[in-house]
Amino acid sequence: MSRDRGSRLLGEGIIKGLAETARNFFGSYISKQRLTTVQYPEERIPQDESFRNFPFLVYDGSDPEAGLRCVSCQICEKECPPKCIFIEKSKDKKPDAVGKPQFYPTVFDIDVSVCMSCQICVEVCPFEAIKMDVKYDYPTESRFAALLFDKHQLAKSNDYYHQIHPTEASAVDAALAAEREAAATKAAAAAAKAAAAKPAATAGAPGTATASAATSTVTPPSDTTAGEPR
Amino acid sequence: MTGLQAYLLLSSLLFAIGLAGALTRRNAILVLIGIELMLNAANINFIAFWHYGPATTYITGVMFAIFSISVAAAEAAVGLAIIVAAYRHSHTIDLDSMNSLKG
Amino acid sequence: MTQTPDQVFVILKHWLLGYVPTSVHAIASAVLSILPLMVVFPLLFAITTLLERKGLGRIQNRLGPNRTGPMGLWQPLADGIKSLTKEDIVPFTADHIVHFLAPVLLVVAAFLAYAVLPVGRNMALVNLNAGVLFFFAVGSVVELAVFMAGWSSRSKYSMLGAMRAIAQMISYEVPLVLASVVVIMQAGSLSTVDIVERQATYTGIFPHWYVFTPWGFLGFILFMIAATAESNRSPFDLPEGESEIIAGYYIEYSGFKFALFFLGEYLGMFATSGIAITLFLGGWSAPLSVLTFIPSWAWFFLKLLTLICMFIWVRGTLPRLRMDQLMNFAWEFILPMALFNMVIAGLWRFMNPGAVRWFVCAFLILVPMFVLSALLKRKKKLQLRTYSFAE
């Protein structure tokens, strides 16, 4: 402090400042690191993995209609604090990714202009069917209709989910797989019991069940609804 | 009408308008401005007489105008300062209501 | 023929005049002289806005505008089109006539100042006997325009901005004039053309620019400081301090009138820079006698651009002053220094040429500068701020 109060020439500080800005000026042409600007639409700041914005619906496989994990249980609709989710449950059932017949949403709308990105829907979903997206730019022409996303806009593949949140997606997949395996072994055990009763029944079902890891195509013969996990 | 007369006529008109303003306005500042106008009219006369005078190298008229401008500037400064001070004193610059000296 | 590029515009004008009937010769000549100025300087304004935005960006480690056209070169055009097509809003209670006249008067006054600016050899519009005085006289009209703008808007912010601007302009006009008096003393003329011609001689290869004398250098610095304040530029941009009074006296203007204010302000800046070049930097003369082959007008505009870059640089560097700092600086530092500088210039005139004179004058300048700056500082009690809670 005492150093600064010494008898300096008037304007010394100004000259120092000018030197600093001059260094900035020329430096910005020499080293690109100085430039803080990101040329936005073309360039983007790499996002943190945990970044999330609005929810979307995950589907397995390649068909958004068929592979949709959502079973239209409507928990998220109830839990959503700003009430931005609107679901209409289907009357009939359709086989889901595993082939189990399930209800499915005929209408699934999210109004992102209302959504507050609280992630509660994700937390409550028992089927890992709704997840948070990372897209943040939704330029539209209209403020209302264009920001009301329907099922088709919301549905995104599991691969996409892997793309944006790889760690989390793998964990989810692993959990799902484990669940299904457990279900499969349970089914197998039941089958074995049944086979013990009726040895004439088929064999080889356990082999396929173990072989399939991620997207099992084994159809459990049980016609009961899948047990609630957790 | 010669050139000089035109200038003199213009200056006397200016003088008369300035005088009229100084005589008729209520606002003290505008009265002062009227007086400035009268001074300006005089300046026109100085310059016109110099221009139409016997020799333009003899620059008394110009010098007089310059000095007159300086004096007018001083007058404006002091006059306006007085008006501001008077306003502070009596909260008006209306000349009709500044009549406390009236006998 | 080295004269040709130098005088190309003069020759061109005379060639064009040959096709004009003699009866309208005078008017045609005037138009032919004025029109280029009316085109060139607004163009320069356009370039400068771009330059300023890009330069400021780079100074702040940003890119600056780069979207409109290649490297953002069409940005000024886009700005122009935008301001032209914007809605022209006049406040309901405004004094409509005065509100309309203010930007016009500002631009007209700014343009008038170019009349005495010698932009090249034989390229001054008029060679007035009292050219420098003309410049300052026209400059004083700007104050009136600013007042009109501020007053007619019937807005508190406008009024405050106008009052600030006028107070600042009056305060800095005095040192501006006084700083240029030294040159007039030395040149013995008020004509801008004469002043440049005095400086356009060479000893060896070095020119006789007044900025190379101690008093000239000091005068130049003081002049530039005062000119910065006079054209309301940072760090003296209090009249339009966005954070306090939004945009000062032109807050109630929009669209084209707003653009006119901007134009007027930049034109004023160019004009003061031009007069600074004329007075101190040798006008259109080349900085070394071996460089005289480059046309004189090119030199003038080169110097002008340099000064503009200086302005931008300073704007990118310094923060805005406070009102009391501004006034103190004018009355307690710049004005006494300018007065003292006049004494030095007189001394210079009466001393024999030589190195002794140079050093004596430089010494005599440095002494009061140190004293005055010490006084300024003592009053300010400059010290690092100590925080009670932070740190």
Next chain:
Amino acid sequence: MTWIVRYVCLIPALPMLAAGISALLPQRSRKPAAGLAIVSMAASFALALCAFAAALSNPSPQVFNFSWLQFGDQTLALGWLLDPLTAVMLVMVTFVGLLIFIYSTGYMEHDENFTRFFCFLALFAGGMLGVIIANSLLLLFMCWEIVGLTSYLLIGFWYQNPRAAAAAKKAFITTRIGDLGFLIGMVWLYAQAHTLLFYDSGRGALESGAVSHLAVTTTIYGLTLSSAIGLLIFCGAMGKSGQVPLHVWLPDAMEGPTPVSALIHAATMVAAGVFLIARIYPLMSAHGVEVVTPTIALQVVTWVGAITALFGATVAVAQWDIKRILAYSTVSQLGYMMIGLGVGGPAVGMFHLITHAFFKALLFLGAGSVIHGCSGEQDIRRMGGLRKYMPLTFLTYGIGMLALSGFPLVVSGFWSKDAILYSAHHWSVSQLPFYMASLGALLTAFYMTRQVCYVFFGTLRLPGHGPVSHSEPDSEDTRHHGAGHPHESPAVMTAPLAILAFFAFALGFLGTPLWPWFQSFLNGDHSVAAEHEPGLVATMAASSVIALLGIFLGWLLYGRQSIATCEAPDVLERAQPQTFRVLHQAYFIDAIYDATFVRLTRWTAKLADLLDRFLFHGIVQAISFGVLGLAWVDSFVDNYVVNFGFDSSWRSISMGGRAMAALQGGRVQAYLRYIGLALVALVLYLLWGVAR
């Protein structure tokens, strides 16, 4: 014109600049202030030496004039010149000044207003040098007044001391009386000669054209104009140089710090009067065509000088304050210079001025050293025996004393005084000044011996040291040291003493009758030839005898047996108490002034007061009673006789008044209206006049 003539103005400008800068310095920056003053003075000294060299090579006056103010077709020109007179004075003042500046750093070391002191000193030096180089009476007068002002400031430097403040005022006012004459003379000269420049290539006031015009024109009492103007200017010189009767301020001025006394009131400022007369000598000595006797002006100068010389010498005999003795001695020596100017021309007077400047500065600085050593004691009765304690001071002081006494052949004072005596002896008007001067010389030697005996010989009688009870210290200036052993002063003080002592010796040999280089240099001819004139040796012998006699007498009375106590009365006092008292009180001149001028003023005031109170008051009272009586009668008549008749007319008057009051309503516009109407009337009248 060589460069030095052009830049000779720098010699006064540098100290002035130093003064200006140190005036802005804060009080605590002592070193910069002193450094500035000394450096500027040294630079001036160097320049003065250059100027001296230039004057050596070209002794005719070289001038640099410029017009300062122009009003109408009149021009006031200022300028500076370089001639031998200027050159000699420049060297003397800068050199002595430099030494005294250096000395002051030691002497004033402990004063808290050190910075202010050097500011004033430098300003004084600037003013004095300005007086010297001035080529215009106006410039000279301005610098003269600066000198007067700084003298005032410096005498009253210790203004807390009421005596110092009074002395400062006295000095200022007394010199102002003289300056009034100076101013009148200057104005008169301007009116007659239309210029105040001294030399202006033939048009100056001191050049043949103007002077011959002035010398033949006579005014009242047959005085020529030149003499009259010269005498008026001489009034200023009298004030500044402390000539009788305006000498009263000079002894009192010793209240200032001793370096000031040395610089201003011994070496330079008081010599300014002498210098002024030397400068305008062509005017003073201007003869008519046929007259050959010395002019009235010069006669007056001589007589005033002679009276002053004798007066100062006699008074100095009976003083006890070490500085007062020197002060009266200065008065006396200034008288000698005036005699020299009057009878022998500028060379004679100036030679004594120069030598006197050196040895008197030496004496004053020596006295300062003594005072410093004795912790502010100034009374010589309380000193004594100091030669043991302050050997260097004693040695140098002794040299100064010998120089002042005019000890034959060795010291400078002898030669310069001898030249004066010789010229006085050959004066055509009267022999009396010669005898007065001789007597003065005798007394000079006597009182200097007395002083030296008192101070340096005998036993130490300082309070607390001798066999003497303590008596109240004479001086307030006891801030320097506590009372203690007398001690030798620091080298910074003794070194200037030694240098001055050397010059007090050596300077004399520049102007001996055998090799009168100085005189011929001043007179502008280079033929340095010994002048063998009749009576020269005789005069020399006479003055030697006088000096030796004076010293011998002094030794006889004071040195033979040492003074034991400080209460013991003076030898002379024992012998002639009445005379001694008269002399001690300086012929009661201050008292006479008090009794005459001051009392006269008081008396008139009192008289006026009395008149007012009784006479006029009584008359007024009587008149008022009479008026009251009359009024009563009147009112009686009025009430019952005329009231009725006048009432109506009064009413009409009051109505008229009200109408007039309406005109004077304080309304600017109304006034303006009347002015406008008056303008109409005026123009109409003028047009009518033209039309008819």
Next chain:
Amino acid sequence: MSISFLIIAVLIVGSTAAAMGLRNPIHCVLTLSITFGGIAALFLQLGAEFVGLTQIMVYVGAVAILAVFAIMMTQSRRGLMLGTFSRNALVGLLTAVAVFSVLGWAVLSQPVAGVTAAVSPVSVQQIGSSLMHEYVLPLELIGLLLTAALIGAIVIAMERKEDTE
């Protein structure tokens, strides 16, 4: 009498009349500055360059601004309600008319032709040198006057601390 003179004259007279007749004092000052500019143009036309430019600088740049400031500082709600012209306006107007008619008559009745010699505009050097020679005393006096006016104006207009009524 040239066309330019006529234009300038009409401009001056019109703006002066407006300056003295408009209701809003600020408008008055603004029109007044047109007058000042016109007078400056007149000076330029007459060849007195220096005076003309000084006129603009002093009147437009200083006096008009000063007047504007004074008006801003003395605005009061009461003042706006009062009339523009004083009670005795008619008398004043008549006086002014009388003055103008008399002056005009005086001008027109005297055939002052003046010399219309070749006009050599007065150069700044000429003015400067005569300011420094013949007119140096008036110049000094003007300087003194301006300094005194400056100080006086500040002292008069400065708000006094004890003045807290």
